[in-house]
Amino acid sequence: ELKVEQNPLFLSMQEGKNYTIYCNYSTTSDRLYWYRQDPGKSLESLFVLLSNGAVKQEGRLMASLDTKARLSTLHITAAVHDLSATYFCAVGASYNFNKFYFGSGTKLNVKP
């Protein structure tokens, strides 16, 4: 069964700093998703990465995928308080197009 590990699980950072969240997965997949969840809310799609070397950017967030290393990163540039949330990565199973496995999430707190 596909395992997805995120780290760190908790991240407290100052505004203006940079940091990276890592997402490792255990078996082959070429579909990687990043989601944001605010407390008490549903999940909001951030990025969909579909191929080795894929890089996508939206504002202060940039996601990349290395399928050979089975690793995706979510890089935060010059963090602002509004980015405080929990971030999840999810991996699509290669043997079943409709199955997704989620990491445990990274709770990000950006201090003003």
Place this chain on the structure above:
Amino acid sequence: NAGVTQTPKFQVLKTGQSMTLQCAQDMNHEYMSWYRQDPGMGLRLIHYSVGAGITDQGEVPNGYNVSRSTTEDFPLRLLSAAPSQTSVYFCASSYSSRDGNTIYFGEGSWLTVV
């Protein structure tokens, strides 16, 4: 623009009671699924469906039943509620495209079993 609608949003059950969480989507998506989210954990797949009349088990199916009689609806039934089923439940729908599946989540249903 309803998207994925879940009801109820909050529910308290007694151990042994049964109930159904409703999920409906108006986007004509083929794929629907149910996840549970426990504190400090990611979402775990309970059951999913690839179309009307077709369902399959996910990672944690025990204690839950589903059916898919229409494209729009995918209810989740708790047969005999247990405290271990206290969780937040998310229904999701998705479609496949060359850009990968895009998953749309409902607002969540907070369930407490006492």
